[in-house]
Amino acid sequence: MLQISDLMSQMKSDWPTLSCPSSEGLTFWGHEWDKHGTCSESVLDQHGYFSTALNLKTQINLLQALDSAGIHPNGSEYSLSSIRDAVKEASGYTPWIECNTDSSGNSQLYQIYLCVDSSGSGFVECPVFPTGSCGSSIEFPSF
Numbered sequence: 001m002l003q004i005s006d007l008m009s010q011m012k013s014d015w016p017t018l019s020c021p022s023s024e025g026l027t028f029w030g031h032e033w034d035k036h037g038t039c040s041e042s043v044l045d046q047h048g049y050f051s052t053a054l055n056l057k058t059q060i061n062l063l064q065a066l067d068s069a070g071i072h073p074n075g076s077e078y079s080l081s082s083i084r085d086a087v088k089e090a091s092g093y094t095p096w097i098e099c100n101t102d103s104s105g106n107s108q109l110y111q112i113y114l115c116v117d118s119s120g121s122g123f124v125e126c127p128v129f130p131t132g133s134c135g136s137s138i139e140f141p142s143f
Contacts, residue, residue, distance in 0.1 A: 003046040004029075010054055044120055052120040060123070062112055065090030066140075077106075077137045087112055093123050099134035107135035 004011065017028035029050070037049040044052055063073075069086035071078050080097060087095040096113040115126035 004050045007047070007050050007054065011050065014054055014057055015050075040120060043118065049120070056116060056120075056123070060087075060091045060114065062087060062090070071140060073140050073142050075139060075142050077139050078109075080134050080136055080138055083109065083112075083138060083140075087114075091123060093125055096126060096129040097134055097138070098130070098132060099138055102139070102141075106139050107137065108139045108141050109134075 011029060012025060015025075015029070017025050033046055033049065037044070037046060040049050065086050066072070066083065068090070069082060071083060071086055083097055084095060087097075091114060093114055097109065098111040098113065099107045100110040102108050113126070113130070115124050116122065117124045
């Protein structure tokens with residue numbers, strides 16, 4: 001992670017780990033590089049991968065897109081289609097919505113996926129989506 005020392009301040013503010021907000025994020029970002037970034041090594045080194053991801057994040061503010069559609073991280077439930085439509089309206093691309101299940105068995109918003117072209121320069125329609133499903137009503141938990 002030494003290759004991204006100049007990005008650490010921006011990483012902490014713009015790409016924090018929400019599962020353990022008190023951590024420095026190195027384990028989380030290491031996982032992101034190992035799982036996703038290494039697939040881009042022919043085009044982007046580690047610094048390029050994280051710099052590109054941060055730049056792409058500035059192109060689409062997902063929380064703002066959801067907020068503008070009246071969808072807030074406050075524990076309320078929203079329809080899967082309203083979440084998908086809000087992101088598509090803001091980005092121009094169809095997102096994949098991933099959910100997890102809370103201890104009561106409720107479907108919760110977990111991740112929003114948008115696909116990026118092979119050069120990392122912009123968003124594209126996803127050629128395939130992961131398997132999995134969300135309920136038709138999804139809780140957007142507070143964080």
